[in-house]
Amino acid sequence: MSSAVPTVASGEKPPFLQIDDVVKDFGGGAVAVNHVSIDIAQGEIFALLGSSGCGKTTLLRMLAGFETPTSGRILLNGKNIAGLAPYERPFNMMFQSYALFPHLTVRDNIAFGLQRDGMAKGAIRERVDAMLKLVQLTKFGKRKPHQLSGGQQQRVALARSLAKRPQMLLLDEPLGALDKKLREETQIELVNIIEDVGVTCVMVTHDQEEAMTMASRIAVMSEGRVLQVGAPSDIYETPATRFVADFIGNVNMMEGTLSVDEPDHVVIECADCKHYVGHGITGTAGMAVGVALRPEKIRLTSEKPEGEFNQVLAKVHELSYFGAFTVYHLQLPSGQMLKVSESNLARHRADPLTWDQQVWASWSPTAQVVLIH
Numbered sequence: 001m002s003s004a005v006p007t008v009a010s011g012e013k014p015p016f017l018q019i020d021d022v023v024k025d026f027g028g029g030a031v032a033v034n035h036v037s038i039d040i041a042q043g044e045i046f047a048l049l050g051s052s053g054c055g056k057t058t059l060l061r062m063l064a065g066f067e068t069p070t071s072g073r074i075l076l077n078g079k080n081i082a083g084l085a086p087y088e089r090p091f092n093m094m095f096q097s098y099a100l101f102p103h104l105t106v107r108d109n110i111a112f113g114l115q116r117d118g119m120a121k122g123a124i125r126e127r128v129d130a131m132l133k134l135v136q137l138t139k140f141g142k143r144k145p146h147q148l149s150g151g152q153q154q155r156v157a158l159a160r161s162l163a164k165r166p167q168m169l170l171l172d173e174p175l176g177a178l179d180k181k182l183r184e185e186t187q188i189e190l191v192n193i194i195e196d197v198g199v200t201c202v203m204v205t206h207d208q209e210e211a212m213t214m215a216s217r218i219a220v221m222s223e224g225r226v227l228q229v230g231a232p233s234d235i236y237e238t239p240a241t242r243f244v245a246d247f248i249g250n251v252n253m254m255e256g257t258l259s260v261d262e263p264d265h266v267v268i269e270c271a272d273c274k275h276y277v278g279h280g281i282t283g284t285a286g287m288a289v290g291v292a293l294r295p296e297k298i299r300l301t302s303e304k305p306e307g308e309f310n311q312v313l314a315k316v317h318e319l320s321y322f323g324a325f326t327v328y329h330l331q332l333p334s335g336q337m338l339k340v341s342e343s344n345l346a347r348h349r350a351d352p353l354t355w356d357q358q359v360w361a362s363w364s365p366t367a368q369v370v371l372i373h
Contacts (some may be wrong), residue, residue, distance in 0.1 A: 022072030278365035
């Protein structure tokens with residue numbers, strides 16, 4: 001599989017924002033952003049996803065103007081803005097802490113930036129009314145931030161960020177201060193508001209579910225580099241590297257050797273089984289490859305399935321019932337664990353599985369991804 005990082009797919013509009021070979025070197029060997037190039041289309045919600053220290057926040061701060069690139073360009077509609085001060089950029093940034101003024105009402109918090117810009121009072125009133133309606137907080141305009149829930153405070157911060165009608169909205173861990181349930185409820189709400197306004201958005205998050213739910217495209221970062229850019233489904237179903245496969249969702253990784261490489265299929269010999277994969281790769285017989293297999297793509301049966309490939313006999317080591325699905329941890333003959341997630345489509349399984357039981361795990365030729373990097 002190619003390790004090239006895709007940018008805007010063919011047929012899409014020219015990029016609205018171009019991050020062109022950007023480097024941020026803090027000195028002493030601390031390269032936070034290492035030759036990153038990304039194209040972002042107008043109206044897109046784009047996520048920078050990665051673990052702490054991967055460089056995503058530094059990259060966002062360079063977009064905002066709080067950091068200056070060591071080298072490279074940041075182009076907005078073809079104009080290099082890398083040297084502009086934050087207040088000279090048509091961007092607005094929303095922080096995880098929301099940074100609301102505790103002594104001001106909701107209305108005054110939203111109006112603050114407009115007042116600083118010298119907008120007429122009547123125009124400010126109309127803009128604030130529109131923002132309150134947009135985030136569904138019209139009845140809360142006279143309240144102070146401490147009188148609101150976390151989700152409501154988040155919407156006030158969003159309204160304040162959108163009030164100045166920025167060309168681009170920058171979100172730094174926008175839902176990080178909310179508890180899990182409220183965060184999940186707010187994700188779709190936030191996306192709907194952003195799409196209603198039509199503003200281009202770049203968000204930073206370490207939460208893969210948040211990125212998958214909110215973003216139209218994702219850039220997965222590690223150690224200052226972008227490893228892959230794509231739609232959530234592309235990142236999940238066709239990861240370009242072992243890191244991406246392991247970072248996004250749950251995955252079973254098996255190391256093996258390529259034994260057959262034909263245009264329409266390959267066979268990979270692993271310690272516990274043979275993998276028949278229904279597509280070819282550019283490889284050579286005997287080379288070491290990895291096989292990524294998602295837990296939900298594996299079937300479990302008490303009886304041996306037909307076929308020679310893509311099946312293995314294993315022992316149920318652990319199982320956990322979650323209502324909508326059950327997770328099984330199977331011990332393979334080599335001792336490696338295989339994780340299986342099975343949707344509970346019926347109230348009771350026709351052949352109930354239990355601890356220490358021998359079961360057959362199998363999967364289709366299209367379930368795996370072969371990784372050579």
